[in-house]
Amino acid sequence: MYNQILSSLNEFVDNDLSFGSDQKKTLLNKHKLTLTDSLQKGHWTTNLCLIASNLIKTNPRDIASALILRLESKPEIEKVELAGPGFVNIFLTREAFFNQLDDAYNNPNSFVGSSRSPKEKIQIEFVSANPTGPLHVGHGRGAAYGDAIGRILQRLGHEVSREYYVNDAGRQIDILACSIFLRKFEFFDDDAFPGSAYKGSYILDIAETLEIDLVLTQEEKEVLIDNLPDNDEEKIDELIKRIKTFDSNNWSLLRDFGLGYVIKSIKKDLTEFKVIFDNWFYESSLGELADKKSEISLALNQVKKEHAYEKDGAVWLESTKFGDDKDRVIIRDDGRGTYLSADLAYHRNKLDRGFDTIINVWGSDHHGYIRRIEATIEAMGYSKKQMKVQLVQFANLFENGSKVKMSTRSGNFYTLKQLIDDIGSDASRFYYLSKQADQHLDFDIGIARSNSKDNLYYYVQYAHARICSLEKKYLESGKILPSKFNNANFDDCDKLLQMALGAQFIIKSAGDNLQPHLIVYYLRDIAQSFHQFYNNVNILNAEELEQNNILRALMIVKSVIASCLELLGIEPLEKM
RNA sequence: GCGCCUGUAGCUCAGCUGGAUAGAGCAACGGUUUUCUAAACCGUGGGUCAGGAGUUCGAAUCUCUUCAGGCGCGCCA
Structure with a gap:
């Protein structure tokens, strides 16, 4: 229509x-x-x-x-x-009003206005947390968001690829390996454990699981920690250097084991959260600068030809030519690359893979980085319009009105895994997605867990479950579900139906604007309309022709609620 | 200092690619169950959409400005 x-x-x-x-x-x-x-x-x-x-x-x-x-x-x-x-x-006319609803129900993939947005090949890169520890609740928000927009864009007919960028090449991984080493050989008391090392209990788990053919004498241990710098950062770097030199074979074993262990646990948590990536891209696969034929060398050489210069022993990208505030170092004075140099090569790799659009979902603390990476993309000869950066703000967790501590000095924090165990993957996703991604989110686990009327998640699920229950009772009475509307002079359902028809516009808008929260609010509204209707009309005792139309209407509402929930990665409940 | 984000009911927030009387939940008060799930529903009160100026037939929405709050500005990642 x-x-x-x-x-x-x-x-x-x-x-x-x-x-x-x-x-x-x-x-x-x-x-x-x-x-x-x-x-x-x-x-x-x-x-x-x-x-x-x-x-x-x-x-x-x-x-x-x-x-x-x-x-x-x-x-x-x-x-x-x-x-x-x-x-x-x-x-x-009544007939046309009903027909458009029957059409929408029978052809869920034909979309209003879909001809206006051409099908695209879209890549979404999200989570991409450093593989140095378990995912925390902040990562959970990015995971829920990236996956939801992926589902929505797929629903709109786009081809979507989900990717996790693994920073497995930098200093952070050395620190991980070092932390495991220190725990494995019981170097320090908790009090004296170096401030920059990872202190979480998962490090102990890794150390315990690790099988290593190495025995340290007391003297060797003392040499390793003798006369360390006071500064935390310098201390950890010095430790890394000494352990590496002490036994380079076991060092790389330790490093690979730690990395593998952490990545495995991240994958497990994400799977439980129903987030499946199509590709895990390892920073290390870009190769090393020392290798002239590596991807990172090729990418840097490309920009160096026209858009870089040397100063103070370092190589600088002329990013100011492309709108950045200042030029950026891409090769340090000691010859090592910067974070930007790897990211430059990574983006070149992504764009060369033929995506129409790449979407980067980043923590909002990276917003200063956007202009820099845009400049980098333009310096390589691509258009910055091919990339969209969507920022995700941190989520604050509350319980009974007080803030849940996200991280403590001891290295313990509330993990995504704990959240899922606590309130479930579905409710977590619902609340993560209940506000625009780039804004602060206050998330009360007490409410999310409760069976009370405050809990919006259950309010929506309850609507779906109620319809399921009605259908069941209706079928038990020996009737069959109607396949279309009749012309009964009964318009109590119209408001609900008009709203159900709106779902496709909401989904379209949520996809075009990358805003899944629109669907959350839509779900609340349609659930509300349904509950109102339910309280007003005695459905199972209605006159037959009217009952046919009511049941037909509820089938449509149920299907709309279910498919909206699925777009958020949430399983609709059939009973509660 | 520069840049980005935010300011809507007592609280938490929708609405912002301009449209018809500014919405919801919570909180407050008062109701609804011999009947399909009361995790529900109904009613009442509550607003200079931070302030000011501009564009427009029309502004919470766009522009400028002031105020208030948050964040970011490394040869860190």
Whole structure:
């Protein structure tokens, strides 16, 4: 129905208006056909006359009469009204109203307005937490978000690839290995454990699991920790250097084991959270600068030709030429690459893989980095428009009104795994997605866990479960679920149905704007409409023709709720 | 100092690619169950959409500005 009315509107602009072609073009771009928010305004409404009258400085009513005439000639349209400042409200016949719902239900993949966004090959890179410890609740938000937009974009017909970028090449991994080493050979008391080393209990687990063919004498141990620098950062770097030199074979064994262990546990947590990546990209696969043929060398050489210079012994990228605040070092004065140099090569690799769009989901503390990476992309000859960066703010957890400590000096923190064990993957996702990603989120686990009316998650699930229960009872009475609406003169369901029809627009908008929270709020609204309806109408004792339509309506509402939940990665509950 | 984000009901927030009387939940108060799941529903009160100016037929939404709060500005990752 949407497409039919829309083409009537476009025909009207083409044929009935004596506008210049530029004006027509503007008009065709700007006018909108939308579902009404209240049935008093009909089913569909358009602002076309408002826009048109503004273009030629006339009264909307002068334009509306011809449009109304054209629309009213269509058999599906019962009446058309001019309302408010110049909106044209369209009332469908009962049959047309029902038909569009049956169509939507029977063809869940045909999408309103989908022709407007061409199918794209999209890559989403998210989580990408350093593999130095378990995922915490902050990572959980990024995971829920990245996966949800992936699901939504897939629903809109795009080809989506999910990727995790593993920073397995830097100093952080050395620190991980060092921490394991120190625990394995019981170097320090907890109090004296170096401030920059990882202190979490998972390090002890790794150390315990590690089998290593090495015995240290007391003297060797004392040499290793003799006369260390006071500064935390210098201390850990010195320790790494000494352990590496002491036994380089066992060092790399330790490093690989620690890395493998942590990545395995991250994968396990993500799987439990129903987040599956198509690709795990290892920073180390970009190779080393020393290797002239490695990917990272090739990428750097490419930008060095035209957009870099040497200063103070380092190589600088002229990122200011591409809008950055200052130029950036890509090769340090000691010959090592920077984080940016690896990221530069990584983005080159991604863009060369032929994605139309790459989406980077980053923690919001990286926002200063956006312009830099955009400059890098342009320096390599790509368009920065191919990349979108979506920032995700940290989530604060609360319990009974007080903040849950995210991290403590002892290295213990509330992990994603604990959250999932505590309130479940589905409720966690629901609350993670309940606010725009780039804004602070306060998340009360007490409420998420509770069976109370405060718990929005259950409010939505309850609507779905109630419909399931009604259908079950209905079927038990020997009837079968209706396959279409009849023409009973009964309109109590209309508000609910009008809202159900809106799902496709919400999903479209959530995908185009990368905002899954729109779906959360939509779910709340439709659940509310359903609960209201449920309390007003005695469904199982309704008169037969009416009952047919009610059941049909509820099938549609149920399917809408279920598919919206699934887009958020949440399993709809059949009973509660 | 520069950049980004935020400011909407007592609280937590929707609405922001301009549209019809600014919404929801919680909190407060008062109701609804011999009937399909009361994890529900109904009602009442509560707003200078931070302040100011501008653009427009029309502004919470766009522009400028002031104020308040948060974050980011490494040869860290």
